[in-house]
Amino acid sequence: AQKVTQAQTEISVVEKEDVTLDCVYETRDTTYYLFWYKQPPSGELVFLIRRNSFDEQNEISGRYSWNFQKSTSSFNFTITASQVVDSAVYFCALSGGDTDKLIFGTGTRLQVFP
Amino acid sequence: GAVVSQHPSRVICKSGTSVKIECRSLDFQATTMFWYRQFPKQSLMLMATSNEGSKATYEQGVEKDKFLINHASLTLSTLTVTSAHPEDSSFYICSASDRGVYGYTFGSGTRLTVV
Numbered sequence: 001a002q003k004v005t006q007a008q009t010e011i012s013v014v015e016k017e018d019v020t021l022d023c024v025y026e027t028r029d030t031t032y033y034l035f036w037y038k039q040p041p042s043g044e045l046v047f048l049i050r051r052n053s054f055d056e057q058n059e060i061s062g063r064y065s066w067n068f069q070k071s072t073s074s075f076n077f078t079i080t081a082s083q084v085v086d087s088a089v090y091f092c093a094l095s096g097g098d099t100d101k102l103i104f105g106t107g108t109r110l111q112v113f114p
Numbered sequence: 115g116a117v118v119s120q121h122p123s124r125v126i127c128k129s130g131t132s133v134k135i136e137c138r139s140l141d142f143q144a145t146t147m148f149w150y151r152q153f154p155k156q157s158l159m160l161m162a163t164s165n166e167g168s169k170a171t172y173e174q175g176v177e178k179d180k181f182l183i184n185h186a187s188l189t190l191s192t193l194t195v196t197s198a199h200p201e202d203s204s205f206y207i208c209s210a211s212d213r214g215v216y217g218y219t220f221g222s223g224t225r226l227t228v229v
Contacts, residue, residue, distance in 0.1 A: 037220075
């Protein structure tokens with residue numbers, strides 16, 4: 001069975017601090033995809049990144065970066081120089097196999113204070 | 115880019131009535147659509163998976179007679195909450211997948227309140 005664990009329920013930081021959100025996954029599929037989504041208070045899900053299981057290169061997009069390590073089944077997300085607008089709930093998600101289901105972790109609520 | 119339109123965004127209904135939520139993929143054909151439910155401060159829980167022209171596959175613990183899903187075309191799926199009760203109040207969000215270019219595209223969600 002597929003599972004996504006986000007051990008950090010809530011994180012609070014002060015603006016300009018760097019923050020890393022952890023994500024650990026479990027799957028028996030050899031081909032799978034990992035995602036990160038942001039959910040602001042409005043509720044809409046904002047897509048951040050999709051990574052397939054064969055691409056372990058780290059990715060950087062502006063202040064965002066992702067570290068994918070198959071050896072530890074982790075796909076961590078780092079926000080550099082956090083801003084108040086980064087305050088939201090962040091979800092890590094996993095899909096794979098024949099069913100195409102996207103399974104979400106429990107989410108990490110990030111609060112960035114000025 | 116891919117867009118999924120979900121309506122209504124908010125609905126308040128009386129206990130015992132039925133509510134229909136629509137999810138449309140506007141610029142691509144969605145091979146599969148997914149329906150999620152999210153309680154306050156909780157994660158998105160997958161309720162069911164629907165493929166165009168076939169019966170939906172429900173996750174364990176989800177009442178198929180209560181949450182009717184119809185996927186009549188490659189661009190439209192509907193979720194009907196039948197005989198709604200206050201405990202059905204939640205945020206419902208759909209997702210469309212084309213198993214290819216766009217991956218998963220989410221609707222903006224529907225906040226259902228049953229009074």
